[in-house]
Amino acid sequence: MKKLISLFMLITGFATAGYAQTATEATASVWDDPMLTFYVAIGFIFIVVLLVLLVAVYMLQVINAMTRQAAQERAAKQGVVYKPEPSIFAKLWNQSNDFVPVEKEADIMLDHNYDGIRELDNHLPPWWKWLFNFTIGWSVVYLIFYHVTNTLPLSGQEYQNEVAYAQEQALKMKASSPVAAIDETSVKFVTDAQALADGKQTFMNNCASCHRQDGGGDIGPNLTDEYWLHGASINEVFKVVRNGVQGTNMIAWEGFISPEKMQNVSSYLLTLQGTNPANPKKPQGELVKPATTLPANADSVKVQASL
Ligand code: HEC
Structure with a gap:
């Protein structure tokens, strides 16, 4: 069972965080990790979502095939040539690239001629422009959150937070196990x-x-x-x-x-x-x-x- 879970965690990639940390401590095993249940639960949800997605895509393809067949039969009955509708993905692909059809390339050919090498004046693909606009929008959000309202900590502050957290944890550990924390100031002359x-x-x-x-x-x-x-x-x-x-x-x-x-x-x-x-x-x-x-x-x- 343990092997199964660790394999499962490796597959889902959630092992890295918990594993790497505990593996260095000889005493603590992966199975004592308080986050273990969390990692396993996340891994499980991840796999379930993946399976549901796979099934959904498969169903969509089946439905597509059926509608195409129905349209084909209808066209045959009416005696017209059947022209299949492009799929959603094909539409999306065309929209985000907006290629100039090969037949129309002559329209965007530039006048220069470099030893027989000609150049097309293609526009930037829409997906690239969307991404560019998104980065501009993102930078505004980032600026507001990190530099105007200071809602989120900058990396320096983040580092200090982590150090403070680690120190707090170390103190807690020391307090909860007095024996492990014995040093020359707290050592006692034991007599039992x-x-x-x-x-x-x-x-x-x-x-x-x-x-x-x-x-x-x-x-x-x-x-x-x-x-x-x-x-x-x-x-x-x-x-x-x-x-x-x-x-x-x-x-x-x-x-x-x-x-x-x-x-x-x-x-x-x-x-x-x-x-x-x-x-x-x-x-x-x-x-x-x-x-x-x-x-x-x-x-x-x-x-x-x-x-
Ligand atoms: C390989 C030899 C060796 C071993 C093993 C060893 N010691 Fe020592 N110990 C010494 C020497 C040599 C000194 C003197 C150090 C100096 O010159 O300051 C010493 C000093 C000490 C002192 C200080 C004595 C003083 O006069 O202040 C104590 C206490 C002590 N040892 C305890 C221990 C204990 C407890 C252990 C076992 C866990 C141990 N030693 C194992 C060699 C050893």
Whole structure:
């Protein structure tokens, strides 16, 4: 069914707008697109209209053929020569072109003769003149709407409107999913066991290779002591984890670990304070106590996190 709908959308050309946008976002699929029903409905209406038009044209041809036959029979009965009426399309074609018949070309031949090449003084075809008049009319409408009454926005204004709209949407998204929007100003020191267990998992998977499983430090600094290179608050720790430290082995983890997991791992590593692992790396940086005061139940938190 899904394949059918996407084929349907491709055929009708309505897929492009919705598709192109969502295809770039790895997480959002076409099927989550809130506009999907709209595109499908429009595509459906488009096809129905096309079919109705096809049937109408076919019916018209059948009726035409029947009337022509009737006229032919009538002419035969009256003994006159049957001369078919030109079709509507033929009439329209002649009207919009207004060709000078070949027999009458001599009348519009110009006097010049360029080495045997003669020129006809044909007038502009009516369809061209209609189009020209339409553009003049259109320019007046355009001028009034865009420059006199300012009813419609000019392209500069349109761009600004779109940017404002996008910013509004981004803010809305941020507000509706606080977890995805965590940054170094809004990060919290989380203490619930599940979050810390998740933080520990992340630490073992991604950080232990340099900071050691117990946080005692190896390539990276000791994270259990009270000496810090970049600050000891949850906000500063989160910032280092997210942005990394340029020129060192500490890479930016943004994009590899979700903001929520970065919050969890930052919280987890702060619970390692004062755990005094064996053979720690010697202190680096300045003596700072974490600004994040560990909660009263910190010991139980530590126990839970180390489970
Ligand atoms: C490839 C090695 C490596 C890995 C993996 C690594 N780090 Fe680091 N980390 C470092 C180094 C090196 C530094 C010191 C940077 C400097 O000199 O400023 C550091 C610094 C830090 C600091 C700042 C310490 C301070 O004293 O201010 C924190 C916090 C930190 N890392 C957390 C993590 C977390 C969390 C992870 C896992 C998501 C991680 N690191 C993974 C090498 C690593």
